[in-house]
Amino acid sequence: MSMPRNLPQSKEALLKSYRTRLKDDVKSMLENFEGIVKLAKGEHDTQLSRMTQCEQDTYEMHVRAANIVRAGESLMKLVSDIKQYLILNDFPSVNEAITQNSKLFRTKQSECDQKLMSLRDDMAADLYDLEEEYYSSINK
Amino acid sequence: MSFSSVNISVEAPIENQIQEITYDGTEIYQPPLSLSESLAKYAQKIDFSKTADTDIKKEPDLSEDAKSDSDSKDAFQSSLWPWDSVRNKLRDAFQEVCVLADVLAVAKEKRYMVLDPVQQETQETKPMVQIYARKIALTGAAKVLVTGAERLKSSQTELARNRTTPGFHIELLRLRQNWRLKKVSNTIIGDLSYRTAGSKYLQSGTFEVTKAEDDDKTNSPPSSPLPGSNPTPKTNSALRVQIPSELQGVAYIEVMCQKDQEDLCSINVNLLGSGPTASNTDMHWQQKLEAAQNVLFCKELFNQLAKEAVQLQAPIPHMVVGNQIMATVLPGIQLIIGLCHSANGEKKQEKPAPSKSDHDHVLEHSLHQLLREVHHKNTHHPFPHPATGPLGPSKKRMLAGPMAADRHELLEMTRTDTLLEQIVKQAQHFIMRMRTEYVLDTIAKEVKDPLICSHWNTLNSPTQSCVKINISTHGYDAVCRTPLVIHVGEKSLKCICRDGKVMNMSYEPQELRDLIFCHINQHQILAVQALARTMGWQALGNSNHLGTGPVELLGNASSCLLVSPTGDRIIAVKCEPNQTGIQAGIQVSVAHSPRTDFFPSRLVTERKWEHLGGQFRDVRLDKMEGRNFLHKMELLMASLTSNL
Numbered sequence: 001m002s003m004p005r006n007l008p009q010s011k012e013a014l015l016k017s018y019r020t021r022l023k024d025d026v027k028s029m030l031e032n033f034e035g036i037v038k039l040a041k042g043e044h045d046t047q048l049s050r051m052t053q054c055e056q057d058t059y060e061m062h063v064r065a066a067n068i069v070r071a072g073e074s075l076m077k078l079v080s081d082i083k084q085y086l087i088l089n090d091f092p093s094v095n096e097a098i099t100q101n102s103k104l105f106r107t108k109q110s111e112c113d114q115k116l117m118s119l120r121d122d123m124a125a126d127l128y129d130l131e132e133e134y135y136s137s138i139n140k
Numbered sequence: 141m142s143f144s145s146v147n148i149s150v151e152a153p154i155e156n157q158i159q160e161i162t163y164d165g166t167e168i169y170q171p172p173l174s175l176s177e178s179l180a181k182y183a184q185k186i187d188f189s190k191t192a193d194t195d196i197k198k199e200p201d202l203s204e205d206a207k208s209d210s211d212s213k214d215a216f217q218s219s220l221w222p223w224d225s226v227r228n229k230l231r232d233a234f235q236e237v238c239v240l241a242d243v244l245a246v247a248k249e250k251r252y253m254v255l256d257p258v259q260q261e262t263q264e265t266k267p268m269v270q271i272y273a274r275k276i277a278l279t280g281a282a283k284v285l286v287t288g289a290e291r292l293k294s295s296q297t298e299l300a301r302n303r304t305t306p307g308f309h310i311e312l313l314r315l316r317q318n319w320r321l322k323k324v325s326n327t328i329i330g331d332l333s334y335r336t337a338g339s340k341y342l343q344s345g346t347f348e349v350t351k352a353e354d355d356d357k358t359n360s361p362p363s364s365p366l367p368g369s370n371p372t373p374k375t376n377s378a379l380r381v382q383i384p385s386e387l388q389g390v391a392y393i394e395v396m397c398q399k400d401q402e403d404l405c406s407i408n409v410n411l412l413g414s415g416p417t418a419s420n421t422d423m424h425w426q427q428k429l430e431a432a433q434n435v436l437f438c439k440e441l442f443n444q445l446a447k448e449a450v451q452l453q454a455p456i457p458h459m460v461v462g463n464q465i466m467a468t469v470l471p472g473i474q475l476i477i478g479l480c481h482s483a484n485g486e487k488k489q490e491k492p493a494p495s496k497s498d499h500d501h502v503l504e505h506s507l508h509q510l511l512r513e514v515h516h517k518n519t520h521h522p523f524p525h526p527a528t529g530p531l532g533p534s535k536k537r538m539l540a541g542p543m544a545a546d547r548h549e550l551l552e553m554t555r556t557d558t559l560l561e562q563i564v565k566q567a568q569h570f571i572m573r574m575r576t577e578y579v580l581d582t583i584a585k586e587v588k589d590p591l592i593c594s595h596w597n598t599l600n601s602p603t604q605s606c607v608k609i610n611i612s613t614h615g616y617d618a619v620c621r622t623p624l625v626i627h628v629g630e631k632s633l634k635c636i637c638r639d640g641k642v643m644n645m646s647y648e649p650q651e652l653r654d655l656i657f658c659h660i661n662q663h664q665i666l667a668v669q670a671l672a673r674t675m676g677w678q679a680l681g682n683s684n685h686l687g688t689g690p691v692e693l694l695g696n697a698s699s700c701l702l703v704s705p706t707g708d709r710i711i712a713v714k715c716e717p718n719q720t721g722i723q724a725g726i727q728v729s730v731a732h733s734p735r736t737d738f739f740p741s742r743l744v745t746e747r748k749w750e751h752l753g754g755q756f757r758d759v760r761l762d763k764m765e766g767r768n769f770l771h772k773m774e775l776l777m778a779s780l781t782s783n784l
Contacts, residue, residue: 040278050270058277065281069288076292083309087316088323097317124598135584135593136614 014085021078025071032064032071039064148239182227185234308351311379311425319429321349330381332433334440338518341440347429348382381425387432391481393441395503397567400472435481441511441559442479448560458560467564470631470647475567477507506566506602510559568630568647569603575649576607576628583656589613589768590622590663592656603630609656611663613770619674620667622659626652638662658695661717664726665698668713668773675777676705692716697725702777708733709780712756713773726769729756730780 039057048056156169173181247253299307312328315321320331333345442463449458449465456468463479522535536553539545545553557565577596584592590611597606604627611622627634633645633652637659645651662684669679682700689697699714709732716725740746759776766772 036278036281040274051273054270054273054277057274058280061277061281062284065284066288068285072288072292080309084312084323084328087309087313088321088328094316101318120598127598128595131595132593136591138588 011089018078018082018085021074025074025078028071029068032067035064036061146243148243179223179227182230186230308378312349315349315379315381315425318426330429332387332429333436334433334515338515338520339440340518341436341443343386343436343439345384345387345433345436347384347387347432350380350382352378352380379425381428383428383432387435389435389482390431391435391438391479393438393504393507394476394478394480395500395507395563395567396476396478396498397469397500397503397571398474398476398498400474437508437511438479438481441507442477444511444514445477445507445560445563448558452558452560465560467560467567469564469567470571473571475503475564477563500570503563503567503570507559507563510562514559565630566602569605569628572628572630572633572647573605575647576626576633576652579649579652579656580607580609583653587660590660590667592660604628611659613663613667613768615767616667616671616770619770620663620670622663622666624656624659654694657717661695661698661715661725664715664769665700665713667770668702669700671770671774672702672711672777675774675781677702677711677777677781678705678707679703680710686714689714689716704777704780710756711773711776711780726761728759728761728773728776730759730776731756 039061156172158167159170160168162168247255312321315330320336321328322331323329328349330347330349331345332347333339333341333343335341442465445465446460449460449467452458454467458468459466463481465477467475467477469475522538534553537550540550540553580592580594584594590613593610593612595608595610597608600606607626607628609624609626611624612620622638624638625636627636631647633647635643635645635652635655637643643655645655665682665684669682672679680701680703682698684698685696686699687696694717697714697716699712702711702713703709704711709730712727712729712731714727714729716727761769761772764772764775766775
């Protein structure tokens with residue numbers, strides 16, 4: 001991640017939080033998966049009765065699986081957050097859009113102006129003829 | 141043997157506690173506690189500060205109480221109240237703890253009961269069972285994972301399926317490209333005010349961007365297709381914008397020029413539903429934001445105008461009533477500027493009477509233009525200006541030093557027309573133009589003989605226009621034409637006549653009318669003379685302001701005297717600026733000298749005296765052949781010449 005610009009403190013912190021979120025989620029996925037595998041191996045001796053141990057393992061596996069899912073969804077959220085952040089803070093592209101828009105509107109404006117001008121000229125010429133005709137006709 | 145096999149049941153007696161037994165043997169029972177009483181009682185008993193082991197010592201005696209209490213509770217177990225389950229659970233737990241405490245207490249005494257460690261039975265569960273259990277556990281975990289993955293996948297396919305309707309982020313990107321957005325904590329806030337474009341209006345135009353929920357996305361009816369600005373014609377978008385309520389709806393500035401209005405305050409502001417009729421929810425955000433921006437702009441414009449109307453010292457003070465500004469443009473004519481803002485709800489009933497008003501779109505447009513100009517000026521200062529400061533002196537001001545401007549000039553520089561003044565000027569010009577048009581047209585209609593042909597100039601400004609008038613006679617345009625140019629200003633007219641004279645007139649249309657009639661007269665006389673010249677006749681003289689004859693309503697009569705090439709015929713033409721009818725004011729008389737037949741009389745004895753000129757005889761022009769006055773005159777002259 002290369003952020004050469006000197007971003008304000010809050011932005012920096014935000015980006016850092018994104019990074020930590022990413023790492024945390026990935027780590028949590030990995031750890032939980034490892035946990036599940038370890039549980040599946042079942043090489044741990046405890047004082048608990050086997051049945052209890054089984055129940056506990058089942059429960060733990062469920063929780064760990066759910067954790068993995070949560071981490072995945074959290075990653076999705078992170079992606080969406082980063083997208084949002086990028087959209088809202090990508091000033092170069094916004095500037096580009098603005099220039100493009102202004103260019104577009106300028107050309108449109110000049111186009112309209114031109115059309116209006118030619119329309120005006122046509123109308124003026126026609127109006128002159130019509131006025132001439134109207135005022136020299138008998139029926140007014 | 142494990143403890144679980146020991147069943148200790150604690151039952152509460154069904155009857156209530158006996159409070160008293162009277163001498164005759166009747167028992168008086170304690171009334172069951174009310175809900176609140178028992179709650180209070182239980183609440184008192186909960187002592188959370190105590191740890192479990194310290195509790196144990198006291199527990200036995202408490203347990204009795206608990207038991208007795210539970211009796212009374214049975215009476216309304218069925219009753220449902222908010223704390224019922226909590227109470228029940230607490231009671232159950234309490235009972236168990238009491239029992240445990242009892243057992244422990246008994247065991248500790250070692251007199252009645254001894255706890256022996258139970259020999260753990262050798263594992264009777266087979267390893268296969270364990271493996272099965274583990275398998276089940278793994279399947280459960282896998283199921284959780286699969287459902288989670290399924291959810292992600294389905295959401296992904298949902299996105300892919302709805303490719304036609306772009307996702308939230310695409311929409312957001314598009315929104316960002318067109319509007320100002322920023323993130324404030326968890327919400328995205330946008331700004332639609334014109335502040336970056338130079339507006340100094342205080343009202344904020346913030347709006348909130350939210351993600352559209354799926355349900356209302358599917359429920360929302362398809363909206364109307366977008367205007368050309370946004371090329372994606374989609375029915376619903378994944379993005380919602382929330383606009384403050386005061387900016388919702390449609391607004392526009394209504395500008396009207398009205399003649400004398402008696403009831404000054406009872407003008408109904410009609411909100412014609414010119415805007416899109418769709419309700420706010422199904423409009424696309426682009427339209428919605430544009431509408432809101434327009435509302436904001438109109439509000440700013442009106443606010444500015446109202447402020448100026450109050451501050452300006454006009455001879456007839458401007459009035460601001462509610463959302464209307466009234467300014468007197470010309471005597472008897474008011475300019476009414478109203479702010480029409482229709483929220484969505486009331487739009488339907490406002491429909492009637494939309495076309496009654498003569499809403500002036502041109503003036504409305506000028507108003508918009510004026511405010512935009514102000515905005516532009518606020519951001520665009522003439523160079524050079526300090527890079528740090530938003531203010532810079534105007535170009536004129538910068539020149540004032542080198543040009544050594546005096547105080548008066550400097551003061552003059554600082555004065556700028558306010559928006560209201562400018563729009564009033566434009567309205568004045570508009571009225572003036574209309575009046576001029578009307579006058580010219582009516583005169584052209586009334587007066588058939590000299591043709592009055594007016595040509596409006598194409599190039600004009602909002603406060604200046606120009607009309608060229610040609611007075612000519614049909615068929616004789618080459619002989620004589622009277623051109624006039626009228627500059628229509630804000631409150632006055634300037635007429636440049638044929639001979640270069642400049643006439644300034646006020647806003648009264650009658651003045652123009654009179655002027656045109658005078659010119660018609662002049663034209664007739666001049667045209668006759670010009671015609672005479674081409675026919676070889678001679679103009680003996682003419683006078684534009686004849687002093688003789690009856691007093692005219694308007695100006696003076698003009699006349700001319702023409703003589704035939706041989707000099708024996710004289711035509712006298714008198715033109716009165718009488719405004720009625722065709723050729724009504726024109727008198728033509730003919731004189732012969734000498735008469736073709738001469739009979740000496742006692743008075744005129746010799747023929748030579750006839751050369752002095754004879755009697756004039758009136759020509760009845762209306763009985764003559766000819767299309768118009770000049771034609772008739774031509775025929776007359778021709779006939780008089782040929783008679784020779």
